Amino acid sequence: MNDEVEMSALLGVHPAQFLAVVDIPEFTWDAECVVLYADVRSLWLGNSSASEESFAKYVSLLPAYEQLALKKYHFRSDAVQHLVSLLLQHAVISQLQGIAWKDSRITRSTSGRPSYQSARFDYNVSHHGGLVAIGVRTVNSKRIGVDIVDIDEATKNWRSGWENDFHDVFTENEYKTILSERDSYKIKRRLFTFWALKEAYTKAIGVGLLSDLKSVEFTNVGDIDVSGLDHYSKTLCKVNGEPIDWRFELFALEKTVIMAVATSNDDLLENKTSVKLINLQDIIKAVHSVT
Template sequence: MYHRALQASHVPRGSLLFTTALPGHAEYHRSSADTGLISMNHCLQQEVEVWLLWPESLPPEELRQICFPLLSAEEQQRSQRFHFEHDRTHYLAAHALLRLCLGHHLACPPQQVQMATDRNGKPHLAGQFSASPLHFNLSHTGGMVACIVTHSRTCGIDVERIRPLPEMAGMARTVFSAAEIAWLESQEDATRSQAFFTLWTLKEAYIKATGLGMSAPLQKITLDPATLRVEDHSLPAQLRVAWLFDYWHPDPEHALAVACQNTGASFTNAVVYQELDLVTGQRQQLRRRDAGNALQ
């Protein structure tokens, strides 16, 4: 079995490495949708893409005007049922980000992407796209939304706002294994909140990827932030597979982690993080995490 040792390169926000216009924007053009789809899926066979968006960078009304038309009719209706503007804004941003990402890789308008959920609530492509090899996952928290997309690999993502937790010890006993609690308690007091969210985002990304979510036996699963390995004692040995993990703090207020099953004929070579500009429809690469083979 293998895990992937990752090496990161990144640039500050605002430093442009590349831009790509998306469907749903005037700058988007494609001469051959089929050719574009083939080339994009080929790229995803080697890389994992993470798309990021800071929704509070736009006035709420401007964000609504951009995002609302990109959603399905059902999502539009649901967005109007939120009582607080903050919740509505983040819902619109998250689902618009996901639809722009999937529409980009499926070579279709974002509104036409068909999705459904499994019995545990994990979303997947449906309808005419049900045979697509794309896997995806979505997460949002105060001030940030993020999605992950892969080719033929189950995946999960979690993003959390880093904040003080007065009941951290009690929460840790509920969601962490004994080894994870020992690791958390070994951290310096000044950085323990940050360490908590690093560990939690890794764990939630994993349980979202498996499809179990919070129904997973959390105390039987151990994530090691130092080695980026998982020990899932809830599974028999023959059912355990190789996983690719990565975590990052894209800004001082947020922790983000991804998990991706890493089995099959080829391994994932990199995790690529990109920020989406909703106004222009362009993506900007923020960070690339390259992987190399290492025995587990």
């Protein structure tokens, strides 16, 4: 028995059943830019039969080749986050493109950026520390980039002297701003705020962190926190010394989690991205309601 047949037999559901456009009322498209994110930590914490059953249900919604790709992950947390990222992508493609779930096909650029061919919209994905997000520019196919960082997760194994490890990432001015704080944790939080902004922008334009990150310089970067300023949108950016007309937003999703969203101001009328925490069960219910 080959792996594909074995996986299908194990899960008992074949993606070819999903013949209709998936309508998920909880996925609201009431803004030009929308970020939907899910907390998936319950799917890998512990080994309960309930979490195993939920994991199997979610996997069964994917086409066979994507199911098999999940086997390459050695850690359950990585597999879960990738799985949910794929589910969010297929849900967005089916809804916004108006196609059946089974016809949703994710393609990737040479740099690995996912998309749907000939889409009327643009999207980008990110996950870290158990939160998985998809950012969508719903009209005009203008580019969007999103990045999530859990500061505690990112720094849990850092060694002494870590503050000197980023000279190939940040400009001299950025470094001065980051290190101007005296509190070690605040320095880490500010460092990853700059990091998330850089990653969101480079992901939006499709080059990721392969580019010269020091050519992208941010100023007027705010400090965000769930207990205070939880959204900030006044950040400015220069690329190779020239200002660019983009909107950069920062969101505090949890005490230790920040998210950056980058999109071009071209044809942008609204001044804030809509952010919504979603329940993955809504995807399960919607897909199975059309089978």
